Amino acid sequence: MKLHLRVWRQSSADDRGRFEDHELDGVSPDSSFLEMLDLLNEQLLEQRKMPVAFDHDCREGICGMCGLMIDGVAHGPVPGHTVCQLHMRHFKDGDRIVIEPWRVAAFPVVQDLVVDRGSFDRILQRGGFISFATGTAPEANSILIPKDRVDTAMDAATCIGCGACAAACPNGSATLFTAAKIGHLGHLPQGQPERYRRAIGMVEQMDAEGFGGCTNVGACTSVCPKEIGQDFISQMNRDYRRAVLGRTGD
């Protein structure tokens, strides 16, 4: 396959950035999108130019390191996939593809397609955990959890923290990411003692980081590689409102 690539280049956070056009020939339809970028980078090195910086690691859709806007869609055209699991057979010979980094105020661009997602870690630092010290755990089966509850918790816990939700959101909101962690821990008995504290802390931090608010657009779920649902957002909002109004029943 031959492709016309329009790639975002930005040397540093201070650089204004610009698009750069490249022709790339000899792309195998069986290669992944990132392998296609590997090929582009080999071509750039041959021309003694700087390769395009992009984040990636596991290349099997679980580490959450990769993420690109492909023709304006987070992780590209195939739903339920990260870009490392997107294969070039979903494109046609001669296609023109526009590749950009996540465009979110709270994810500043570091270089080319690499962004800083430290804001996600800081949201979790405001309560995305269960407070207990190693050694204090009771016997595992002394905590009984109905199967449907643990399955729901697991649906939320599959979040890989890639940031596609915020990148797809017209408001640049991190609500689905935040709600997924609140939903994971909130469905488990172990997560109950800190449930409302967690909702307040994480929501506050999300706002402090400069993420936008949620207006129920739903773009987040449609690009989420783990297809995490909107219902977790409702739960987060419920927990947050109860916490703010002091109606937590504690």
Place this chain on the structure above:
Amino acid sequence: MSEHLRHWQDGPELDGQVPPGPIENKWDALRFSMKLVAPANRRHYHVIVVGSGLAGASVATALGEQGYRVSCFCFQDSPRRAHSVAAQGGINAAKNYRNDGDSIRRLFYDTVKGGDYRSREANTYRLAQISTEIIDQCVAQGVPFAREYGGYLDNRSFGGVQVSRTFYARGQTGQQLLLGAYQSLTRQIAIGQVEMHVRSEMLDLIVVDGIARGIVVRNLLTGELRAVLGDAVVLATGGYSNVFFLSTNAKGCNVTAIWRAYRRGAVFANPCYTQIHPTCIPPSGSHQSKLTLMSESLRNDGRIWVPRRPGDSRPPDAVPEPDRYYFLEEKYPGFGNLVPRDVASRNAKQVVDEGMGVGPQKNGVYLDFSEAMERLGRATIEQRYGNLFDMYHSITGEDPYAVPMRIYPAVHYTMGGLWVDYQLQSNVPGLFVLGEANFSDHGANRLGASALMQGLADGYFIAPYTIGNYLAGTDRTAVTADAPEVTGAIADVRNQLSALLGIQGRRTALSLHRELGQIMWEQCGMARTAESLSTARTQLQQLRESFWNELYVPGDAGSLNQNLEFAGRVADLIELGELLVLDALHREESCGGHFREESQTADGEAKRNDEEFSYVAGWTWQGEGAAPMLRREQLAFEAVRLSERSYS
């Protein structure tokens, strides 16, 4: 062995410092004899942790909770992305919740046998003892393990063992365990007990008066090099499967941290013990950058075959039954498609080498579910393997419900690593090594669902005690930033970065890494001979020269330069490759994942040589261009009896 003697020199034996007494009591007795640091004094100690996977995140958390000051480093943009995240299957624990005969002793025995009697018995026993606490710990963290309708934890049988002792969270157990550890680590970061440094790469170990006192770290965003000094250094930096270029490891996985420690005097043990996983998706072309593992549970219902006639290029449904060669079922009627990983892998390689491989590249074997679908119905197959079939479909573009899957073995895990004693301390005092980065618990092959167990056992329940013991027993003299060992280490790193940038040749780090992988896979992969290994030695020497003469790295060292980072890792992988091949050459026996064709039974199975090789091979760096020194740790088996594996 004598003909190879010139390749290394023998050194003094290594002592694993295994405590005396019955195996059940060793750990308990040692813990009681350990020195303690009083709670109020712990804040005076600074521990450096490199790596944030299961082992790194858990030890940083546990030390932070105890009150030590901890600095933790990872090269990714968040500790949550470490490669532990990719483990699918599950985690073993001797809970015996199924009442099916499991026990600490059985898990211990299975692990020692699975490692083909090349692990340190006492370490493996302790691992089995601690396994039960790990599950309690993870549940308390909120890890959503699979459960029964009654609310109790579910278990499954995994990796061919005869009891159900594996805990799991869908096909994402590694991810959920890592998120559990990451959440606990996050809490320590939030309260300021652990200082987290992301996008930071350790490029050297600082050793002062023979004691590990710090590391040299490069900030990958700014290029800044600095020394971080502390009272103990913990390396939890994973394995080195990427020496084969194509492996199931994440692209960032590398040997640099432990390799640079090796060059500063730490002993590297058993580098030739590498695990090959039989059920991966074969490469689809020269663009291939990594391989994807499919859970080996697929072998429970899939039948493995190739066309009997080499070069037969008919589509699978056009190959009539008599022309199909179900090679595992024919050769191993007792176990059939469920033979152990290494046996399945070697047989797949053999038929592919003989020209019977399938697929566009002729580099796979079929894993066929048509018989299982007839017997069980499509719905059952969907329920059992639906997500795996979807993953296969997404990667290959082929529908495995309609055409047989194609699979081929790939490197998955490395059992070798830095040598550690029973307290997980290397031969360099103050340097501790945890998880896949050390060599200790799995011997020559690793049992399924045991990697996660080891990472968390080391990090939560072993190192937090033994590091305290070390710190309490050490007189600390302050090391200052202007000490010659510190400035020297920084200068060495700076010089190496300049050297990489200064070559300005015509070859990319990627092309050199690919070539490294080809050499390792062809000459030192699933089957090894003295001849292939000698060839590899010559080829690797040439490759190392090519690397340092022909490499091209663009840009500078003063900002984010992914190519520069990568080139440094490839340089270390090439050197490691040479040591790995030497280790494989010296070990003239077959054991576990290390198969020497010269050493096989009449049925073509791996044949150990306990008389000569029942030891850990510990390699010590002797300087540039000099042959390394071999130090042996003799393995003594008191609790289990050595026996030969048989699957026919």
